[in-house]
Amino acid sequence: MRIRMFVPAIEEEEIEAVVRVLRSRWLVHGPEVEAFEKEFAEYIGTKYALAVSNGTVALTLILKALDIGPGDEVLVPDYTFIATATSVLMVGAKPVPVDVEWDTFNISIEDVLNKLSPRVKAIIAVHLFGHPADVKALKEIAEDRGIALIEDAAQAHGAEAYGKKVGSFGIATAFSFYATKNMTTGEGGIVTTDDRRIAERIALLRNHGQVARYVHEILGGNFRMTAIQAAIGRIQLRKLDRLNDARRRNASFLTQLLSNVEGLELPVEKSWAKHVYHLYAVKIRGIDRDCVRECMLRNGIEVGIHYPVPIHRQPLFQKLGYEECCPNAVELSKCELSLPVHPYLTKEDVEFVAQTLKQCIDRCRTQ
Numbered sequence: 001m002r003i004r005m006f007v008p009a010i011e012e013e014e015i016e017a018v019v020r021v022l023r024s025r026w027l028v029h030g031p032e033v034e035a036f037e038k039e040f041a042e043y044i045g046t047k048y049a050l051a052v053s054n055g056t057v058a059l060t061l062i063l064k065a066l067d068i069g070p071g072d073e074v075l076v077p078d079y080t081f082i083a084t085a086t087s088v089l090m091v092g093a094k095p096v097p098v099d100v101e102w103d104t105f106n107i108s109i110e111d112v113l114n115k116l117s118p119r120v121k122a123i124i125a126v127h128l129f130g131h132p133a134d135v136k137a138l139k140e141i142a143e144d145r146g147i148a149l150i151e152d153a154a155q156a157h158g159a160e161a162y163g164k165k166v167g168s169f170g171i172a173t174a175f176s177f178y179a180t181k182n183m184t185t186g187e188g189g190i191v192t193t194d195d196r197r198i199a200e201r202i203a204l205l206r207n208h209g210q211v212a213r214y215v216h217e218i219l220g221g222n223f224r225m226t227a228i229q230a231a232i233g234r235i236q237l238r239k240l241d242r243l244n245d246a247r248r249r250n251a252s253f254l255t256q257l258l259s260n261v262e263g264l265e266l267p268v269e270k271s272w273a274k275h276v277y278h279l280y281a282v283k284i285r286g287i288d289r290d291c292v293r294e295c296m297l298r299n300g301i302e303v304g305i306h307y308p309v310p311i312h313r314q315p316l317f318q319k320l321g322y323e324e325c326c327p328n329a330v331e332l333s334k335c336e337l338s339l340p341v342h343p344y345l346t347k348e349d350v351e352f353v354a355q356t357l358k359q360c361i362d363r364c365r366t367q
């Protein structure tokens, strides 16, 4: 493969940081994790940040901390990574799929209003592919109804809405540091919040509900982050803006090279948003998307489909009796294609991606 889809930006600095932690022999929690939490909270602009083992756990612990459970419903976009919806199942509540906006792939405000009911206790706004959901509109709805707005910013470290970083709008936000994300600790996650009660509950939940050594007040588990992960995260956080700038540069070059291709819809950036291009997601219309995908792969360019199956059509949710819904999500799952946009791409790489895509589209158009 000549051009990879994801390349984690791990360099000498991260390697040295890991060695430093290993030499310190302090492997879990402790000063490294505390420093990472402080720096991440400062970056996002929240009072608290709590490091946990991954983004799925971050979402689940937020729901737990909000006492969401059996009998409750949570609105989730139908077009997202499965963890957004399964974290709701994990706490015994019911995820209710909401359709998404065609242009941004993000949760539709109109369909949120359709799906609200007295059972709905929260909305999870996913900032999909690095473009913020309309958190201003969602916050107004949530405040109006007295329900919680939770952000899923697993794909959107450093993205901004209305001049503020995502992760600072909802009652709490989950971030993921999985290997492919805009910043990574291998596996890892963090919760940001301004709410002291939520921060305190998550601090307990992630560490066996322990209030003093071997004294356990509530049911928790082991969802801690290691010092090794935190040390990598601190370096990655320092590089994040630079890495995001490189993604934005690559994205804008792709957009310039791919404009006016018939059958191709390019990503948008709303006037109030700063997109951090975790993925550069295009829509292939009226041409066989899978033919284009295979053609790109044959030419040495890794591309992805995010996501081939919307939430309500996943076998898991079909078994639970979920009915047909969300026409935009269904259609997007058939036409989305993600192109490489990672920070290590050169100008020539981006040109090669764009040129190959045009050729593949032409070839598949005539088939």
Ligand SMILES: Cc1ncc(COP(=O)(O)O)c(C=O)c1O
Pocket: 054, 055, 056, 057, 080, 081, 083, 084, 126, 152, 154, 155, 175, 176, 177, 178, 188, 189
């Ligand atoms: C939108 C979204 N939510 C949640 C997650 C879960 O994060 P993790 O893989 O760290 O558990 C991911 C990433 O994988 C994601 O993309």
